Amino acid sequence: MTRVFVPRDSAARSVGADEVAERLAVLAPEVEVVRNGSRGMLWLEPLVEIETPAGRIGYGPVAPEDIDGLVAGGMLAGARDLAACLGSVEALPWMRQQQRLTFARVGVTDPLSVDDYTSYGGLRGLRQALAQTPAEVVETVVESGLRGRGGAGFPTGIKWRTVLGASADLKFVCCNADEGDSGTFADRMLIEGDPFTLIEGMTIAAYAVGASEGYVYLRSEYPDAVATLRAAIELARTEGWLGDDVLGSGSGFVFDLQVRVGAGAYICGEETSMLESLEGKRGMVRAKPPIPALQGLFGLPTVVNNVLSLATVPTILANGAEAYASYGVGRSLGTSVFQLGGNVARGGIVETAFGITLGELVNDFGGGTSSGRPIRAVQVGGPLGAYLPTEQFDLPMDYEAFAAAGAMVGHGGIVVFDETVNMAAMARFAFEFCAAESCGKCTPCRVGAVRGVETIDRIVAGDNREKNLVVLGDLCDLMTDGSLCAMGGLTPLPVRSAVRHFGKDFGS
Amino acid sequence: MTSEVVAASSVPAPGRAVRVREIATELRGLRGSLIPILHAVQEELGYVDQPDVPVIADVLNLSVAEVHGVVTFYKDFRRTPAGRTVVAICQAEACRSVGAVELAEHAKRRVGCGFGETTYDGRITLDEVYCFGNCALGPAVQVGERLHGRVTAARLDALLGDAR
Ligand SMILES: Cc1cc2nc3c(=O)[nH]c(=O)nc-3n(C[C@H](O)[C@H](O)[C@H](O)COP(=O)(O)O)c2cc1C
Ligand code: SF4
Ligand code: FES
Numbered sequence: 001m002t003r004v005f006v007p008r009d010s011a012a013r014s015v016g017a018d019e020v021a022e023r024l025a026v027l028a029p030e031v032e033v034v035r036n037g038s039r040g041m042l043w044l045e046p047l048v049e050i051e052t053p054a055g056r057i058g059y060g061p062v063a064p065e066d067i068d069g070l071v072a073g074g075m076l077a078g079a080r081d082l083a084a085c086l087g088s089v090e091a092l093p094w095m096r097q098q099q100r101l102t103f104a105r106v107g108v109t110d111p112l113s114v115d116d117y118t119s120y121g122g123l124r125g126l127r128q129a130l131a132q133t134p135a136e137v138v139e140t141v142v143e144s145g146l147r148g149r150g151g152a153g154f155p156t157g158i159k160w161r162t163v164l165g166a167s168a169d170l171k172f173v174c175c176n177a178d179e180g181d182s183g184t185f186a187d188r189m190l191i192e193g194d195p196f197t198l199i200e201g202m203t204i205a206a207y208a209v210g211a212s213e214g215y216v217y218l219r220s221e222y223p224d225a226v227a228t229l230r231a232a233i234e235l236a237r238t239e240g241w242l243g244d245d246v247l248g249s250g251s252g253f254v255f256d257l258q259v260r261v262g263a264g265a266y267i268c269g270e271e272t273s274m275l276e277s278l279e280g281k282r283g284m285v286r287a288k289p290p291i292p293a294l295q296g297l298f299g300l301p302t303v304v305n306n307v308l309s310l311a312t313v314p315t316i317l318a319n320g321a322e323a324y325a326s327y328g329v330g331r332s333l334g335t336s337v338f339q340l341g342g343n344v345a346r347g348g349i350v351e352t353a354f355g356i357t358l359g360e361l362v363n364d365f366g367g368g369t370s371s372g373r374p375i376r377a378v379q380v381g382g383p384l385g386a387y388l389p390t391e392q393f394d395l396p397m398d399y400e401a402f403a404a405a406g407a408m409v410g411h412g413g414i415v416v417f418d419e420t421v422n423m424a425a426m427a428r429f430a431f432e433f434c435a436a437e438s439c440g441k442c443t444p445c446r447v448g449a450v451r452g453v454e455t456i457d458r459i460v461a462g463d464n465r466e467k468n469l470v471v472l473g474d475l476c477d478l479m480t481d482g483s484l485c486a487m488g489g490l491t492p493l494p495v496r497s498a499v500r501h502f503g504k505d506f507g508s
Numbered sequence: 509m510t511s512e513v514v515a516a517s518s519v520p521a522p523g524r525a526v527r528v529r530e531i532a533t534e535l536r537g538l539r540g541s542l543i544p545i546l547h548a549v550q551e552e553l554g555y556v557d558q559p560d561v562p563v564i565a566d567v568l569n570l571s572v573a574e575v576h577g578v579v580t581f582y583k584d585f586r587r588t589p590a591g592r593t594v595v596a597i598c599q600a601e602a603c604r605s606v607g608a609v610e611l612a613e614h615a616k617r618r619v620g621c622g623f624g625e626t627t628y629d630g631r632i633t634l635d636e637v638y639c640f641g642n643c644a645l646g647p648a649v650q651v652g653e654r655l656h657g658r659v660t661a662a663r664l665d666a667l668l669g670d671a672r
Binding site: 013188280348383 | 539540541542543544546547568574577578581582583584585600601602603604605606637638639640641642643644645646648653655656657658
């Protein structure tokens with residue numbers, strides 16, 4: 001039976017993938033329609049793939065109203081002479097030029113098929129881990145060089161070592177799937193496209209540190225991801241991948257996990273705020289120390305890691321620390337899952353070794369703006385990340401190189417703006433967002449952000465411009481130095497970079 | 509400023525309290541159960557009403573102030589019923605780069621209410637959201653349960669027209 005793939009990813013669904021799948025089922029009841037994850041070439045969604053002896057042939061973007069014509073034209077037999085035909089999907093330059101390790105299965109498999117999962121390499125990492133001691137697993141992760149993908153870039157293995165060394169009857173693994181940054185969607189696509197990988201990664205983490213309970217804190221703005229992950233957890237329990245004797249290894253290793261849905265607070269992506277929220281409280285940031293590794297959820301030792309950090313662990317265990325560390329540059333080892341969004345011609349997921357330049361990502365993969373106008377700025381790393389002009393496009397994607405340039409890689413989101421953007425408005429928005437999302441614990445953040453909005457308004461209105469630019473600088477210093485967490489501490493990054501690189505928009 | 513139109517909840521007050529207590533009792537075994545309980549109440553009853561707060565506090569053995577503090581901290585929890593269709597427009601950076609602010613202005617004019625408000629006929633609630641993770645296909649708009657990508661003003665009008 002011919003197999004046809006139509007993604008179930010929510011980005012694909014947002015442009016008609018469900019209607020495409022429904023129409024196909026009516027027109028060609030003889031084919032099997034598989035709802036895969038998305039390949040991450042989002043400008044081609046809905047991307048329909050036909051399995052043929054010559055590999056999977058892609059068609060896209062396919063609007064629901066195109067389906068009848070495509071089927072009549074021989075799409076289901078893999079006809080290559082149709083305008084929408086892209087040829088072999090895996091041979092497309094966008095795919096070929098990536099190194100997909102974390103995203104190896106996303107878009108390829110049926111996300112909720114346990115058979116697909118195991119036949120495409122799933123569980124190899126977990127089996128490997130269970131054959132080692134917890135301390136060996138931790139050291140493998142240390143040696144791989146994996147750093148947290150949630151933003152701060154802290155070495156994952158070192159964090160795990162601390163949790164392993166803490167003695168307690170109960171420890172937790174908490175996955176941060178709050179993905180609040182604008183321009184980031186890799187956590188969502190991984191969960192919707194290959195949820196078992198996250199489950200496997202969390203299970204390995206639990207084994208490595210001696211935890212028995214896991215929580216995934218998933219934002220409420222992602223209902224499809226919530227549903228997919230819950231379904232995957234059910235399946236994993238049925239398969240014995242989770243539960244009282246994980247993988248039936250007889251080792252007595254017990255682990256289970258559950259999804260907790262966020263409630264629309266950006267600050268709950270900050271790890272201690274997330275823990276408060278998981279405890280059923282307001283998302284007030286905690287002072288550190290104590291660090292969550294020692295006193296985390298309910299005061300017990302807790303691993304907190306981003307989705308991508310955890311989902312990368314299975315490939316590290318399966319293929320070895322060295323294989324992973326052979327990718328990347330400097331202290332940024334392995335691959336990172338970059339996300340191209342905003343005003344970009346070819347938006348989507350680019351998983352590649354660290355060290356690729358910003359320009360290569362935005363121009364070569366992204367193809368410039370979608371409006372066709374010149375690029376003016378890109379924001380890297382979410383709402384707390386810097387705005388960079390095209391002059392900085394030769395910056396390598398590397399934690400240290402970005403920090404040295406007054407910017408941050410963060411969660412790897414890159415948002416493109418064309419020449420119509422008003423950077424004073426974007427700087428104002430950064431303050432507005434901080435004012436709205438601040439947890440309220442410290443004054444520089446809570447009050448400073450409100451003052452920031454007012455100050456920018458005065459600068460733009462030409463009211464004591466020079467003096468107010470100084471006020472703005474002082475305010476940024478105060479927020480940087482006097483904030484408990486990076487919400488207040490990093491909001492100056494987008495603001496300052498906007499003033500520095502795009503001073504014209506502030507009336508100079 | 510929500511509208512005065514109250515899409516009458518199907519569960520009357522005394523019945524509501526009983527139901528809220530049942531939901532809270534059913535879920536209180538979870539660790540940190542308050543937020544799952546509030547989500548469940550809102551999902552079934554449409555919003556978290558002020559009289560629900562002491563009921564939940566009682567079941568969880570928390571103070572009313574604590575529960576109230578949580579309800580008001582999180583944007584997701586509505587204190588009044590929403591309109592029949594909730595239209596949520598992403599206003600975060602990536603969607604801004606492709607016209608989400610202008611789209612929102614259009615929507616407000618067209619619907620006749622602002623963000624966080626409901627039309628007088630109780631038909632539509634307009635909300636702002638900061639990122640649906642659809643940043644490569646913006647502007648992103650959620651209508652009811654459905655997410656839409658690349659939403660132009662014309663497309664939004666069509667979606668609003670469908671929202672009864
Ligand atoms: C305001 C703020 C928001 C954050 N949002 C997220 C988020 O959405 N997802 C995430 O994984 N980390 C987020 N972080 C970083 C977390 O605090 C934490 O560093 C991370 O979850 C640790 O996991 P990792 O080491 O695997 O990156 C945020 C931090 C701050 C200050
Ligand atoms: S910097 Fe802002 S968000 Fe962070 S703890 Fe202080 S008030 Fe809360
Ligand atoms: S910024 Fe609008 S969906 Fe992400």
